[in-house]
Amino acid sequence: MTSRAIRFNDLSLVETGLSEEVANSLSRVVSSGWYVLGPEVEAFEKEFAETIGTRHAVGTASGTDAISLALIATGVSAGDEVVTSPLTATFTALAISRTGARPVFADVEPNSLTLSAESVERKITPRTKAMVPVHLYGSGCDIEALDRMARERELLVIEDACQAHGATHHGTTLGGWGAAGTFSFYPTKNLGGLGDGGIVTTNDEEIASLVRRLRNGGQASRYVHEEIGVNSRLDEIQAAVLRAKLPYLEAWNRRRRELAERYEAGLASTAFTPVAPLDPSGSARHLFVIRTPEPTSVMAHLRDHGVDALVHYPIPAHLQPAYRHLGQAEGSCPNAEAAAKSMVSLPLYPSLSNEDIDYVVRVLTEF
Ligand SMILES: Cc1ncc(COP(=O)(O)O)c(C=O)c1O
Incomplete structure (x- = not known):
């Protein structure tokens, strides 16, 4: 490839x-x-x-x-x-x-x-x-x-x-x-x-x-x-x-939705689960986030193949040092905590091509 x-x-x-x-x-x-x-x-x-x-x-x-x-x-x-x-x-x-x-x-x-x-x-x-x-x-x-x-x-x-x-x-x-x-x-x-x-x-x-x-x-x-x-x-x-x-906002959002749907179709038969919007047809698709038990290795694999990825967000707000004094300990928001440990955000913006998305999907499929 x-x-x-x-x-x-x-x-x-x-x-x-x-x-x-x-x-x-x-x-x-x-x-x-x-x-x-x-x-x-x-x-x-x-x-x-x-x-x-x-x-x-x-x-x-x-x-x-x-x-x-x-x-x-x-x-x-x-x-x-x-x-x-x-x-x-x-x-x-x-x-x-x-x-x-x-x-x-x-x-x-x-x-x-x-x-x-x-x-x-x-x-x-x-x-x-x-x-x-x-x-x-x-x-x-x-x-x-x-x-x-x-x-x-x-x-x-x-x-x-x-x-x-x-x-x-x-x-x-x-x-x-x-x-x-x-x-x-x-x-x-x-x-x-x-x-x-x-x-x-x-x-x-x-x-x-x-x-x-x-x-x-x-x-x-x-x-x-x-x-x-x-x-x-x-x-x-x-x-x-x-x-x-x-x-241009409406057309950009439409293009983001097309690209997100392309990711979803491409990843359907893989072990990566995209975060699912409640109403996908109305989503502005600001970020495209997948779940995986191995986010660190997945990100390294993407990086080795030229694809930048990030995590949104690695530390839930209740566990931030600034909020320690509120006393909301680990375990108080289990779904958010589990997500923070298992997410990877993939590139998604209107100027990406269909081929770019297909490439990222192929790299992930190879993982
Ligand atoms: C969900 C959310 N809330 C609040 C903010 C804060 O916005 P700003 O960075 O413009 O202060 C951001 C952006 O960073 C955000 O993504």
């Missing part, structure tokens, strides 16, 4: 065919002389809200900030508990901690690896104020069940859709379910900038205007600080680049 070099990700704008559009966006901003929270941010917020189908979208400096500002704007604060998934970028939990609330980790479903509604139910206490379900790897969690439970228990839902731009779940766009949705524009995301960025989506006018104030130091008007806000402003360059890319 002829060897190929397949990088884990390919962020080169030339390969996505967008270098000219992005260059035009950059020069538009440079010549405007306005670089933070200006017309590009305003236009992008409007366009992104239309994409998600919410009335408002408010840009922030990162996805982490989007989560914490959404929580603060909905009233979460010190003394509250917020239930979330341990199998996520630990930034989800850090964002909860930043509000002063305590993250509580419920377990994930064994096959989709998304937050288990049953497990969340067991974690609810009189102090629980909100939940932050994560749409992991671009695929919706069981948001219907979680949303129903939240309504019954009068809890807030803040969706972590940081990996799920443009994804749907049973026909409904993710990021528009709960009190607020949150997204990251970190460069590797399905919709990524040339640096950090994030956004809060919501149908609630009050939440939107509070996030708008909080991201800008709590200023209600210039130099008048109504709240102890933060500096989490989205800059014009990121917004202009994201505007150039947004019209």
